[in-house]
Amino acid sequence: MDFTEKKIEKIKFTLFSPELIRKMSVIKVTVPDTYNEDGYPIDGGLMDQHMGVIDPGLRCKTCGGTVHSCPGHFGHIDLVRPVLHSEFARIVAAMLKMTCSSCSRALIKKGKIDQDMIGSEELLSEMRRAKKCPHCGAKQEEIKFEKPTTIMEGKRALLAIEIRERLSKIPNEDLEVLGLDPESARPEWMVLTALPIPPVQMRPSIILETGERSEDDITHKLVDIIRINQRLEANLNAGAPQLIIEDLWELLQYHITTYFNNESANIPPARHRSGRPLKTLSQRLKGKEGRFRYNLSGKRVNFSSRTVVSPDPNISINEVGVPQYIADELTVPISVTSWNIEQCKELMRRTEYPRVVYVTGKDGRRRRLMDKNMQELIDSLDVGWVIERQLMDGDPVIFNRQPSLHRISMMCHRVKVLPGRTFRLHVAVCPPYNADFDGDEMNLHVPQTYEARAEAEKLMLVEDQIVSPRHGSAITVPNEDHLSGAFLLTRKGIKLTKDEATKFLGAAGIYELPEPGKDGLYSGKAVFSMLLPKGLDIEYKTKLCREVGECSKGSCPYDGYVIIKDGKLLHGVMEKKGFAGLLLEKIFRDHGGAAAREFIDRATKMSVYAVTHFGFSVGVDNYHLDKKMREKIEEVRAKGIKEVEGLIVKYKNKTLERLPGKTLQETLEDHIMAVLGKTRDSTGALLKDYFGQENTSILMANIGSRGSMLNVIQMAAFLGQQAVRGARIKRGYRGRVLPYFKTNDLGAYAKGFVGSSFMDGLTPTEYFFHAAGGRESIVNTAIRTARSGYMQRRLINALQDLYADDDARVRDADGNLIQVVYGGDAKDPMRAKRL
C-alpha cells in the first residue's frame, strides 16, 4: 500500500472575534421560533434554510446542497448588551486584576520587564499585587472573581459592558506581557457581543410518532437566548428603568452561560419542561458518553458475537462451545490458492452448514453466494479470490469477558460448534476470566486475516496462558468438584478393580492400564498417575501437612507429602496447593503448555467421573450438632463472654493496662475484639474433631475445593463478632446501638456479637448487626471496583504504547527509552522459576 506521510507541525486554537463571527455567518437570526404551522422553516428563525437543511427535498439557501451534500453553515445573533463567556470568566478576571482600572495598561513599568521574564509566575503575581498604577497613578481596587460569571471590584459587581470597555483599551504590547497573543486572542473577545448559531445539522429536530416535532436541547436554549435578547432590546428602546434592564441582562447572561455549560458551579441547571436538565454544548463533549470518549475513541466491531456462558467439563480448555446459530452467522475469509481451490469449490457447492456465504473476486466486488449464481461463481473462481465460509470447528477465535482487566481476559480458543444457545467454556478457565455461570455473558471475535489468526493462535491460546504473567503462578486451574474428585481418587487405600480402573481411565480418554498391585487391584494413585507426563519428578508439602515435628515425607500419616517420580504418584494426595498450583506449574514449565492442557483436560474428566463414582454431597446434616456438642460450644461461647465481662470490669475500675499509643477505651475495644475472635476460632478445632475429616464441608475446606473453616463455624457454632470499620458496631442511638439495650452497655451482645449460628437462626438484634456488617462489605466492593476501574483507565492511557523491544529494553511509540532493562531483570514471570 502507498502511504503519503504528512506531519502536523502545529495546531493553533484561537478565539472568535465578533467580526469573524459575523463574517462567517450566513444569516442573522432574529425570530425566536423554528417552524411555522405548515411545518416549514421560518425565515430568520432558528431553522432558517440558510443554515442548512434537515428535511429531505429542501435545498440549502446558501450552497444549494441537499440533506446529503450540505454540511450546514453558521448563523449568528447580535446581542444587544455584551455578556461574559462563562468559560473565560476566570481569565477575564485575571486580566482585569493585572491591568489598570482607569488606563487599562499592564500594572508594571516598561523598564522592569526583560524578555525572559514574560510569562513567568513572578511577573504575573507582581502585576496582580499592584495597588497603584505605575502609568497613571490611579489607585487599584481589589478584583474578585465569583463563580460563574460575576467579577467584583471592591464591593461593586462590574457590568459586562464595562469589562469589555476596559479590556479593549489594553494596548497590544501590554497583552504580550500578560501572556496573550493579540492576533489570536484579544481579551475583549471573551466578552460576547455576537453569538454564533450552529448549523441545523448539529441540532436536528426529530419527528415523534404522533407527528409532532421535537426540537434539540441546543435549539431550545437558543430560543431562550433570542427571546430574552429581544425583550432586552424592546425595554432598552422603550427606556425602561435601570432595574428591569439589569434583571433582563442577568437573565441573558444566565441563558448564555447554561448554553455553553449546563453544569457550571453555583448556578441552577436549565431544565426541560419535563424537569430533565438540558444537554448543552459542554455536556455533548464531556465524559464517558461525550463526543470524545463515546464517538471518537469508541469503536465498534464486526465478526463478533455475545451470549450467556455455561460450563462444559468435557471440552478442552483450548476450546469454546459455539452455538450453531452463531456459527451460521459468523464467517472466516479464506484466500483461494492453487493448493486449496478444489476444496474451496467443494465448499461453495454446499447448501447447508458449513457453506460459503460471500465470494470476493479480484476486482474486489463482494457477492453473496446463492443458488442461482452458484455455478457461475464456482466456474469463475480463481486463485486470488477470497471466499467467506461459516465458522467451523477448530477455527481460532478470541474470547473475552469484561471487564478486561488483564491480558488473560482475552484468550484464543478453538471453536467447537455445539447445539444450544450458550457459549460453553471449560470450568478451569473461569478464574482468568473471573467468570461464573449465574448469567454472565461473554464476547467472541473472529480474526479476519491470516496474520491475526496466527497471532491469536501463537500468542493468545489458552494453553500458553495457564500460568499468569502477573504473579507467575497457575491461573487456569482445576477447582471445586474437580479438586474434590482428584482428592477422592488419590486418597490412601483407594483400590479399584480392573473394571473400575478401565472406566476411570476411559473417561479421561486413556486406553491402557497401569501395572496392577500385588493383589491384582489398581490403586487410585496409580490410575491418577496415568495422567501425568513421563519424566515428571516433584516433591512438595500439601495443604494437608499438619506441621507436626520433623516432616516424615514419604511416610506421612496424613498423606500430606507428595512424591512424584517419573510421572508416578508414589505418595500424597491431590489438593489445591499442588493440583491447582505447584504440580500444574511444574508441568507447564517443564513439559510445555500442550502437556499442561492435556493434563487439565484429562484430569477434569477423570475427576468428574471420580466425584460421581465415590459420591460427594453436602446437606444440613453436615452441620448438625448433638446435645453434648451444643453444650461444649455453648461453654466456649460463655467463656468468651465472661472474659469480655472481666475486661469491662477492669476497664470500669481503671485497672486495665493501657496499650501504648491507645486510649483506655481503644485498649478495651482491641482486647474485646481479640478475645471474641479467638473464641470463635477456637470452636474450629472442636468442630473438626466432632465432625471428623470425612465431613464433606470440613474436607472441602481442608483440600481447598470450596468454602473455609469459617463458613463451617458460622453455620454450626455461631457467627461471632460483627464489625463495621474494623471495630465493634457502635453507631446508633446515644450510648447504645438499638433501643433494646441499656445505655452505655459495653457487653458483647450489645455491640454486635452474634451468638447464634446460621443453623439456629438469628435473633432480631443479631440480624440487624449482621446486616450492618454485611452492608459494609458490599459498599466496600462497590467503591473498590469504581476506584480501581478509574486507576486502571489512567494506567492504561499512560502505558498504552510501551513495549519491550527485542533487546529487552522498554520503549514507547516515539522510541523514547523508558526502562533500560525490562522489569530490571528482563525476566518473564510466566516462564521464571518459582523461588
Place this chain on the structure above:
Amino acid sequence: MSKSEQKKKFSVFDHVLVPKHEIVPDPEVGKILEELKVSRDKLPKMLPNDPAAKEIGAKKGDVVRIYRKGPGGEAVYYRLVA
C-alpha cells in the same frame, strides 16, 4: 552536633535511599547510546534542578549514570539532563 558539622552542607547522597549519581564523560556517551540503541534525546530525562543533578554539577545536556540497587542486584540507569 558541633558547629562545624551544622555548617557542613546538606547532601542528598547522605541518605540511604539516594543512589550514586555520576556525570558520564562525553567520549563515553556515544558508546552508551549505541549500546542502548537510542539517540540522545530519547534517553529518560532528569531535571537540571534535580537535587542530585545540582549536587554533582550536571548541566543541561549532560548524561548522568545512576547505580541503583534492585532485587536483581545493582542496575545502571541513564538520565539526560534536560
